[in-house]
Amino acid sequence: MVDLTQLMENEVFMAFASYAAIILLKMMFMSSATAFYRMTRKVFANPEDCTGFGKGEIAKKYLRTDDRVERIRRAHLNDIENIVPFLGIGILYTLSGPDVSTAVTHFRIFLGARIYHTIAYLTPLPQPNRALAFLVGYGVTLSMAYRLLKKILYL
Amino acid sequence: MVDLTQLMENEVFMAFASYAAIILLKMMFMSSATAFYRMTRKVFANPEDCTGFGKGEIAKKYLRTDDRVERIRRAHLNDIENIVPFLGIGILYTLSGPDVSTAVTHFRIFLGARIYHTIAYLTPLPQPNRALAFLVGYGVTLSMAYRLLKKILYL
Amino acid sequence: MVDLTQLMENEVFMAFASYAAIILLKMMFMSSATAFYRMTRKVFANPEDCTGFGKGEIAKKYLRTDDRVERIRRAHLNDIENIVPFLGIGILYTLSGPDVSTAVTHFRIFLGARIYHTIAYLTPLPQPNRALAFLVGYGVTLSMAYRLLKKILYL
Numbered sequence A, B, C: 001m002v003d004l005t006q007l008m009e010n011e012v013f014m015a016f017a018s019y020a021a022i023i024l025l026k027m028m029f030m031s032s033a034t035a036f037y038r039m040t041r042k043v044f045a046n047p048e049d050c051t052g053f054g055k056g057e058i059a060k061k062y063l064r065t066d067d068r069v070e071r072i073r074r075a076h077l078n079d080i081e082n083i084v085p086f087l088g089i090g091i092l093y094t095l096s097g098p099d100v101s102t103a104v105t106h107f108r109i110f111l112g113a114r115i116y117h118t119i120a121y122l123t124p125l126p127q128p129n130r131a132l133a134f135l136v137g138y139g140v141t142l143s144m145a146y147r148l149l150k151k152i153l154y155l
Helices: A004-009 A011-041 A047-053 A067-095 A100-122 A129-152 B004-009 B011-041 B047-053 B056-060 B067-095 B100-122 B129-152 C004-009 C011-041 C047-053 C056-060 C067-095 C100-122 C129-152
Strands: none
Touching: A004 A011, A011 A067, A011 A100, A011 B067, A011 B129, A067 A100, A067 A129, A067 B067, A067 C011, A067 C067, A100 A129, A129 C011, B004 B011, B011 B067, B011 B100, B011 C067, B011 C129, B047 B056, B067 B100, B067 B129, B067 C067, B100 B129, C004 C011, C011 C067, C011 C100, C047 C056, C067 C100, C067 C129, C100 C129
């Protein structure tokens, strides 16, 4: 059997695995936050979710939208739109054998930018806080894509 | 040339590849279900999609939303929110060299939970069926992230 | 330390990395397009985004939806729904040691289909242009999943 653990002896790979796992845990936190606000504010999207809070017409009034919940959902969707490219391009960049410190710098900046983006979205902080956080994360992914394609482009 | 097939001789990797492919096929099924209900119920989001069903004002009335279609779309989005972390954390966990039976147990429970989640969402089954299915899948991903980070954390 | 660059000497892997990076860059372009139309058309989802365009009631009127922006967002979400399965199944298919020309043909058709899908969605072109583009991309992913599972199924 192949010893896969040798891949995990590669420093860039270990770093990518760590940052990717943390950024995904941050993204999963958005699901919990949505559920928390839906429960505490009694704001639901499905009739079957309301039945614990009353019957018939009483329950139906909880089928509504709420600014707070919609804000978290937008932040969550923005996470997906940005974290999917980071993961896809990031793992390929990692496997292309980049310099350790350059790679780790990319991962660190991306993680910081996305955490700041979440804080800026949920507080909310005045613009351009959120826009800058978005652009920094976007720039990191573009930079990894450029370095990857420069090294291995094969069409 | 490198013989990549050796990676596929690793049992955990083969198992992850199998479960990941099946869970993604399940997620792709949601696209088909949305298209099916849009066509049979004549519920569309784009003007150009309605032209086969009439002209001008007659076609425009099909630009509407429908409970059934919106329900599938919510189930689909929930899949994306949960399957993306599973895939990202799961492949890294797989490469960190876990015990075969522990890893396969994680994958099996996740697949079962997500299939049950889809059934609970689309039937719909009364709560807490869907909530529990969501939590089980969420817990599996958290467990893989914990095991991965405990072994390789490198920041 | 393990020399990861050997993975990048594998032709199928280099091809997958190239196509995956390009398709993700195309998907990231949708974020830029959304931001561009939100700014030029003054259509925002968050109160804090409008403050540069006036104060109080004047700013609030920019909290609205717009056909153009919603169309791009639907195209973006459709990208996510289709590109996530392509990436997940695609990398596993790549690692299962497929024939180079067969694999590259899959990647090329998928990239072409998704670019055409975006053009058909944003122009918009009359149906069935967009539907066919969607189906071709969907079929490529199904074909890779079938070839992968036929070779390595391990449950």
